[in-house]
Amino acid sequence: KQExxxxxxxxxxxxxxNLVLNCSFTDSAIYNLQWFRQDPGKGLTSLLLIQSSxxxxxxxxxxxxxxxxxxRSTLYIAASQPGDSxxxxxxxxxxxxxxxxxxxxxxxxxx
Amino acid sequence: GAGVxxxxxxxxxxxxxxxxxxxxxxxxHTALYWYRQSLGQGPEFLIYFQGTGxxxxxxxxxxxxxxxxxxxxxxxxxxxxxxxxxxAVYLCASxxxxxxxxxxxxxRLTVL
Numbered sequence: 777k778q779e780x781x782x783x784x785x786x787x788x789x790x791x792x793x794n795l796v797l798n799c800s801f802t803d804s805a806i807y808n809l810q811w812f813r814q815d816p817g818k819g820l821t822s823l824l825l826i827q828s829s830x831x832x833x834x835x836x837x838x839x840x841x842x843x844x845x846x847x848r849s850t851l852y853i854a855a856s857q858p859g860d861s862x863x864x865x866x867x868x869x870x871x872x873x874x875x876x877x878x879x880x881x882x883x884x885x886x887x
Numbered sequence: 888g889a890g891v892x893x894x895x896x897x898x899x900x901x902x903x904x905x906x907x908x909x910x911x912x913x914x915x916h917t918a919l920y921w922y923r924q925s926l927g928q929g930p931e932f933l934i935y936f937q938g939t940g941x942x943x944x945x946x947x948x949x950x951x952x953x954x955x956x957x958x959x960x961x962x963x964x965x966x967x968x969x970x971x972x973x974x975a976v977y978l979c980a981s982x983x984x985x986x987x988x989x990x991x992x993x994x995r996l997t998v999l
């Protein structure tokens with residue numbers, strides 16, 4: 777059974793700092809890995825999708841990497857801003873199957 | 888284009904009542920997923936549709952929960968004899984084939 781772990785559970789950084797969020801999964805036979813952002817009381821916004829054949833994806837200040845063999849992904853956020861404060865969720869699936877989520881990392885960027 | 892929409896956004900009901908939650912996926916998306924999220928947790932899978940049929944309903948917690956997608960587009964999640972433990976945010980997502988899943992804003996269900 778696939779299990780996804782996210783470390784740290786919570787993180788507080790000053791504005792402008794670069795930061796890394798970690799995600800690990802127990803079964804390396806994945807098809808997609810997605811990173812999401814969730815604001816309090818809101819739904820999930822997809823940030824980046826990495827397919828199993830890819831090693832990284834970039835969108836603006838965000839960069840996500842995937843090391844399938846070791847069961848790890850990282851989300852790098854450059855030059856953090858207060859508006860980046862949210863919970864970041866990592867999820868994996870195998871083909872057209874439901875996503876298995878971690879519990880998320882709650883990020884606070886202090887101005 | 889329009890994203891995934893869910894109605895109602897909030898639902899308050901009494902223990903023992905029946906509720907229906909609706910999901911409108913992105914037009915053309917063949918796959919539709921229901922998840923449930925409790926406070927401080929990641930979403931947990933409930934049921935997945937490919938077209939009109941339930942391809943995987945292994946996440947439904949018990950037989951009080953049922954979902955339909957009669958025309959391969961809109962889906963309804965139905966909960967009978969609601970219990971306080973059913974209180975959560977119910978999320979719907981859709982995807983095209985094996986692609987990225989896009990989520991709706993969720994329905995917050997509160998059972999008193």
